[in-house]
Amino acid sequence: MINAEEKKDKIDSLVRACGVLLRMNKARPDGRKSERMYYEMLANYYTRLQSARDEGKFIAAHTVFFPTEILYAMDIVPMHTETTTWMISLFTGECADLLSAGADLGLAPEICTPHRGLAGAFAIGALPRPDVMLWSNLICDNTAKSGELLMEVNHCPGFFLDHPFQHSEDEKKYLVGELDSMIRFLEEQSGHKMDWDRLAEIVGLIDRQIELFREICELRKAVPSPFHTQGFLELLTIDYLFPGQPEAINYLETLRAELAEKVSSGQGAVSNERFRLMSFFIPPMYLMGFLERISQEYGAVSVTEPFFTYWGEGRLDPSRPLESVAEKSYMIPEMRMYGPLDDRALKSIVSCAEQYKVDGAIYYADVGCRHSCATVKLFKDTLNKIDVPMLTLDCDVVDPTITSEEEMREKLEQFFELLEDR
Amino acid sequence: MLERFCEVNNTFPKTSEILEHKGKSGLVFGWLCTYVPEEIIHAASALPIRITGHRQETELEDGSAYLYVNNCSFSRSCLQMGLRGEYDFLDGVVGGSTCDGARRLFDLWRYYIGMPFHHVLTVPRKYTPEAHTLYYSQVVQFKEHLEEFLGIQITDGKLRQSIELYNESRALLKNLYELRKLDNPLITGAETMEVLDASFRMPKELFNLCLNDLLRDLSNSTPTHQGKARLMVTGSVLTNPDFIKSIEDQGALVVTDELCTSTRYWSDPVVLDGDTPPLQAISQRYLNNFPCARMFPSDERFNRILELARDFRVDGVISQIIRYCVPYAHDLPLLTQRLQAQGIPTLAIDVEYGTSGSGQIQTRVQAFLEMLKVKQR
Numbered sequence: 161m162i163n164a165e166e167k168k169d170k171i172d173s174l175v176r177a178c179g180v181l182l183r184m185n186k187a188r189p190d191g192r193k194s195e196r197m198y199y200e201m202l203a204n205y206y207t208r209l210q211s212a213r214d215e216g217k218f219i220a221a222h223t224v225f226f227p228t229e230i231l232y233a234m235d236i237v238p239m240h241t242e243t244t245t246w247m248i249s250l251f252t253g254e255c256a257d258l259l260s261a262g263a264d265l266g267l268a269p270e271i272c273t274p275h276r277g278l279a280g281a282f283a284i285g286a287l288p289r290p291d292v293m294l295w296s297n298l299i300c301d302n303t304a305k306s307g308e309l310l311m312e313v314n315h316c317p318g319f320f321l322d323h324p325f326q327h328s329e330d331e332k333k334y335l336v337g338e339l340d341s342m343i344r345f346l347e348e349q350s351g352h353k354m355d356w357d358r359l360a361e362i363v364g365l366i367d368r369q370i371e372l373f374r375e376i377c378e379l380r381k382a383v384p385s386p387f388h389t390q391g392f393l394e395l396l397t398i399d400y401l402f403p404g405q406p407e408a409i410n411y412l413e414t415l416r417a418e419l420a421e422k423v424s425s426g427q428g429a430v431s432n433e434r435f436r437l438m439s440f441f442i443p444p445m446y447l448m449g450f451l452e453r454i455s456q457e458y459g460a461v462s463v464t465e466p467f468f469t470y471w472g473e474g475r476l477d478p479s480r481p482l483e484s485v486a487e488k489s490y491m492i493p494e495m496r497m498y499g500p501l502d503d504r505a506l507k508s509i510v511s512c513a514e515q516y517k518v519d520g521a522i523y524y525a526d527v528g529c530r531h532s533c534a535t536v537k538l539f540k541d542t543l544n545k546i547d548v549p550m551l552t553l554d555c556d557v558v559d560p561t562i563t564s565e566e567e568m569r570e571k572l573e574q575f576f577e578l579l580e581d582r
Numbered sequence: 583m584l585e586r587f588c589e590v591n592n593t594f595p596k597t598s599e600i601l602e603h604k605g606k607s608g609l610v611f612g613w614l615c616t617y618v619p620e621e622i623i624h625a626a627s628a629l630p631i632r633i634t635g636h637r638q639e640t641e642l643e644d645g646s647a648y649l650y651v652n653n654c655s656f657s658r659s660c661l662q663m664g665l666r667g668e669y670d671f672l673d674g675v676v677g678g679s680t681c682d683g684a685r686r687l688f689d690l691w692r693y694y695i696g697m698p699f700h701h702v703l704t705v706p707r708k709y710t711p712e713a714h715t716l717y718y719s720q721v722v723q724f725k726e727h728l729e730e731f732l733g734i735q736i737t738d739g740k741l742r743q744s745i746e747l748y749n750e751s752r753a754l755l756k757n758l759y760e761l762r763k764l765d766n767p768l769i770t771g772a773e774t775m776e777v778l779d780a781s782f783r784m785p786k787e788l789f790n791l792c793l794n795d796l797l798r799d800l801s802n803s804t805p806t807h808q809g810k811a812r813l814m815v816t817g818s819v820l821t822n823p824d825f826i827k828s829i830e831d832q833g834a835l836v837v838t839d840e841l842c843t844s845t846r847y848w849s850d851p852v853v854l855d856g857d858t859p860p861l862q863a864i865s866q867r868y869l870n871n872f873p874c875a876r877m878f879p880s881d882e883r884f885n886r887i888l889e890l891a892r893d894f895r896v897d898g899v900i901s902q903i904i905r906y907c908v909p910y911a912h913d914l915p916l917l918t919q920r921l922q923a924q925g926i927p928t929l930a931i932d933v934e935y936g937t938s939g940s941g942q943i944q945t946r947v948q949a950f951l952e953m954l955k956v957k958q959r
Binding site: 265266267268270271297300301302304305306308309312320322324325326328330331334337338341500501525527528529530531533534535536537538 | 647649650652653654657679681682683685686688689692693704705706707708710712713715716719720723875876878879880903905907909911912913914915916932
């Protein structure tokens with residue numbers, strides 16, 4: 161029998177780390193208000209999880225791109241497993257321990273580090289034991305296959321949300337049915353009834369949230385671009401952890417106002433913008449500080465991320481909440497990478513490159529991410545047709561043993577030289 | 583008769599049968615995964631063949647350049663053969679949303695190789711009535727797309743004929759597997775793999791004739807195959823009989839297998855009864871078929887494996903998983919646990935597609951057989 165160890169989890173460490181980041185932001189004279197709000201939200205997210213754990217409230221662990229809005233509408237405490245594991249890895253420096261615990265469960269090294277790490281985190285008790293495990297096939301085989309082992313590790317029931325591959329009416333109907341079944345499962349497990357009015361309200365806020373994402377992206381088209389190079393990760397986290405939450409709207413409105421002010425005053429994220437970049441996939445979390453520094457040093461800013469921040473078209477209808485939750489999942493930027501990689505996906509790359517006046521692109525090729533890396537050449541060839549060079553950086557999103565800062569610096573400097581020479 | 587199958591496999595993809603079919607202006611469609619219903623292609627009077635990679639483990643420069651090194655070597659091997667024109671006779675490619683490797687293989691095939699016809703089916707991961715409804719709609723769309731492309735009608739009558747033909751293949755393969763249940767099987771695991779490989783590379787009409795002949799020959803033969811232990815091979819796609827041979831050369835009998843090129847390909851027939859429309863019957867069969875590791879819940883697959891282990895009196899299981907084959911790698915801890923509960927040990931081996939079984943693999947198999955021997959005492 162596979163068992164999770166009974167020991168103190170690391171959520172307290174995350175709350176403390178968020179508190180430190182918040183204090184550091186406040187101590188900086190130029191600290192962004194939106195950044196402060198962001199860290200406050202993270203601190204609150206983990207404080208809520210901490211309290212839920214201590215008070216025995218119902219906790220649902222879920223994988224990435226899961227419709228967390230359902231959980232909020234049912235007053236169930238969510239725990240985003242990948243994000244929480246990344247943060248534990250980053251803030252406590254225990255990446256190797258988590259991966260090793262994942263290996264002890266029998267997970268092969270080819271399974272991506274986020275999923276090996278999160279399985280390990282449950283096994284050694286670094287993540288609190290959830291009441292249910294929820295997962296879907298968004299956005300790869302790792303997410304699709306992770307849940308059953310985690311159910312066994314945590315001795316808890318679970319629900320697998322089967323997200324269809326394409327976007328036909330039949331498939332949307334299937335997805336709505338899956339969501340409905342999941343709600344019934346959650347009602348049964350938690351004893352909490354779905355609050356449909358609340359879900360409708362949340363859907364309305366998500367619609368607003370998506371509009372704000374789009375407006376922020378519009379502002380990033382300005383030359384110089386106003387948002388710092390790793391800023392898109394904040395946007396990602398907002399969608400991952402806080403869909404349709406009022407504090408997310410406040411954060412996004414504040415950020416939009418800050419960026420609008422910078423645009424109107426011609427102020428960029430870096431003092432001398434030289435290279436406008438397109439980014440694919442997630443940079444190594446443990447090199448965030450370095451990537452910000454080198455961005456400033458070389459005047460290189462990520463201005464667009466077609467598969468992370470470039471939301472699909474459409475609006476959500478609060479009067480049809482469940483259908484809207486389904487529809488939203490098709491609007492997520494990453495969904496262009498999920499279905500058949502058709503001309504539409506490739507056109508969005510070209511369109512982003514042109515609209516955002518991109519000089520070059522960087523593909524963070526995560527060694528464990530098969531479905532994304534299989535697009536490296538395709539994207540490179542697509543961009544080459546419009547004379548945009550692309551740098552591929554082999555790395556791992558959490559494991560620092562894969563790429564060093566020195567290696568990353570050398571490759572980035574060579575790429576910036578190439579861009580300079582053009 | 584086995585030579586006939588070997589000849590097909592040794593000359594695939596450009597076998598004499600395929601070239602002859604093309605020579606008569608026949609159409610050939612390649613399929614990428616066992617969730618693609620072949621009967622529909624056959625009922626459209628076209629020849630369905632399975633796209634597989636290089637027969638032996640080989641350098642995959644092109645495959646890796648296009649699909650990156652962290653995709654499974656099966657996908658990379660298939661794509662490399664496609665890029666090098668080895669499948670240039672195909673008129674179309676049909677895939678399913680089955681795993682990351684398969685869907686990206688389809689994406690890049692479509693983009694870089696290009697075919698007159700492409701189709702990808704959404705394949706649900708569940709068996710619920712709603713999942714069956716969705717998959718059925720996908721099967722209908724596939725049929726309609728094919729009809730539109732070919733300018734023909736695929737009638738129920740044609741579908742029924744194809745179903746009967748394919749079911750006959752399945753029944754014959756079942757008979758072949760029955761011979762492996764004997765204490766001294768009449769055919770080795772490696773020889774069986776030659777037959778299996780040919781089963782998705784030949785016109786089914788011809789395959790059935792050849793397999794009937796082989797079964798007749800085998801039934802008149804004397805059992806000669808003996809082994810220290812009866813093994814089952816599970817896991818990722820496998821087409822190289824030399825891999826099985828390398829295990830059997832250590833003194834084991836590979837008596838059954840759970841692979842998408844073996845039992846998962848042929849086990850379940852399409853059930854045609856009076857009332858069920860043939861397309862519905864096809865759809866039911868393909869979604870309910872002996873599952874791939876992609877399906878949920880995984881216990882459906884595990885239970886089928888345990889059933890095979892009982893039926894074939896298996897002493898041990900060799901799980902061969904191609905590097906970066908995530909669905910099977912994720913299932914391994916739970917499958918090992920389920921088998922262990924039944925007293926069946928598992929040897930897990932990481933392989934590359936096409937491997938013949940290196941010295942290291944042989945050493946590990948030897949050690950596994952020794953362990954089984956000790957356990958049997």
